[in-house]
Amino acid sequence: MQLSTRQPSPRVLIADDDPVMRQILKSMIMKEGYEAVVVEDGREAYRILQSDANFRGGIFDMMMPHLQGLDVISYMRTEKRLRRIPVLMISAESDLKLMAKSFVAGATVFLTKPFTPEQFRATFRILMANQPTPLGISQNDYAI
Amino acid sequence: MLSDTRLTADIFQLADSRIFRDPVDLSVLAGYESIQLDGETDLVVELIDLYFDEVPRRVQAMREAMRLTDGKSLASAAHALRGSSGNLGALQVAQICTEIEGLGSVEKWSHLPSLLSWLELECEIALHIFMQERRTRMR
Numbered sequence: 001m002q003l004s005t006r007q008p009s010p011r012v013l014i015a016d017d018d019p020v021m022r023q024i025l026k027s028m029i030m031k032e033g034y035e036a037v038v039v040e041d042g043r044e045a046y047r048i049l050q051s052d053a054n055f056r057g058g059i060f061d062m063m064m065p066h067l068q069g070l071d072v073i074s075y076m077r078t079e080k081r082l083r084r085i086p087v088l089m090i091s092a093e094s095d096l097k098l099m100a101k102s103f104v105a106g107a108t109v110f111l112t113k114p115f116t117p118e119q120f121r122a123t124f125r126i127l128m129a130n131q132p133t134p135l136g137i138s139q140n141d142y143a144i
Numbered sequence: 145m146l147s148d149t150r151l152t153a154d155i156f157q158l159a160d161s162r163i164f165r166d167p168v169d170l171s172v173l174a175g176y177e178s179i180q181l182d183g184e185t186d187l188v189v190e191l192i193d194l195y196f197d198e199v200p201r202r203v204q205a206m207r208e209a210m211r212l213t214d215g216k217s218l219a220s221a222a223h224a225l226r227g228s229s230g231n232l233g234a235l236q237v238a239q240i241c242t243e244i245e246g247l248g249s250v251e252k253w254s255h256l257p258s259l260l261s262w263l264e265l266e267c268e269i270a271l272h273i274f275m276q277e278r279r280t281r282m283r
Contacts, residue, residue, distance in 0.1 A: 019194045020228035024176065027187055031179045063223060092227050114172070114230035114238075117179050 009035040010056040015045035015072065016090070017064045021113075025059055028120050032128075042067030046075060053081040057127050062091035062098065070105045077106035086130040088123060167266060168273045172233025189281050191232060192274045198228050199267050206244065206260060210253075218248035218256075234270040237263065 012034045014025045022038050029036040034056065039045050043066035045058070058076070060069035069089055076082040086108035091098055094112040102110050108130050111123045173188050180187045202225040209218035226241035240263045247256055 018224060018228050018231075019198060020191055020231055023187070023191060023194055024179075024231060027176070027179045027181060030181055063220075092223065092230070113227055116172075116175055 009033060011035045011037055011054060013045060013048065013055045013058045014038045015040070015042055015059070015064060015069070016061040017041050018061070021061065021090075025120075028117060028124070029059075032121070032124060041065050042069060042072045045072050049076065049079075049082055053079075053085070055085050057124075058085055058087040059124075060087060060089055062089055062093070062102070070101060073102070073105045073107055086127050088127045167234070167236040167269045169233035169235055170273070170277060172231075173274075173277065186281055189278055192278045195228060195232055195234075195274060196271065199225065199271060203260075203264060203267060206263075209248070210256060210260065213251070213253065215248045215251035219245045222248055229270070232274070234266075234274075236266045237270050240266055 012029050014022065014029065014036055015038075016022050016025060017040055022040070026036040026038050037048065037055070039048065041064045042060065045060065046067055049072070058072075060072055062069045069091075073087050073089070076085060076087065087106065088109045088111060089102040089107040090111050090113060091102075092113045099110050109123050109127050111120065115123075173191070176187050176191065202221050205221035206218055206225075209215075209221060222241045222245035226238050226245060229235075229238040229241060240259060244256065244259055244263065247253075247259070
């Protein structure tokens, strides 16, 4: 009998209230070799994050019911166990003020909808490269 | 806030653009073939099915928000439909939703009933095109 040495795929938390977008993001994440944990709004993401910090990244829509993407990021940045998780913020608005607000709240990268799979792939790879160093120093933030 | 004259001109301009622009850019849908997972259901078909559920739900929410003169809910429903339409290449629907979202957020009601009727028409056109695409893919 052979023992499997396969590591479980790293997980990414996705929160978006649009079912079409959720399916697109899920497929893109899985195609990149990650496991997608998908929720419908910010409140659900917040609930999961309260007890589970085992995520390599988070992808949140800016405008969601109950709790918006910015609120979830703000919460994550106040919790030591969640602070290291890089976050990609998605928005239908390309407003510079919104981008700035996202970065102030703690987003790592920002992507404007609609986007192509290629645009997403490039942004997502930047996000995944943005893991904290052993000293807790993170790389720079990016807007795409 | 836009004046009525300017607003009417904008709506006519938007209507004119209809002549030059395809209601649906099917190359956007085709782009998702690159993220199709092996052994899974056809992603494009799945996205079309989700959009079929989404459109009536959002349009109904807009109609209800109009009835209640609830600008915030109207803008929110238009914003949601704009997002999914844009991601599937339903450009005309997305563009009208942008207008409705803008007018809803400032509660400018006078042009909204006609815009909403126009949106319903464009949704029917987009859904028809998507249904044809779905049939082709299911063959």
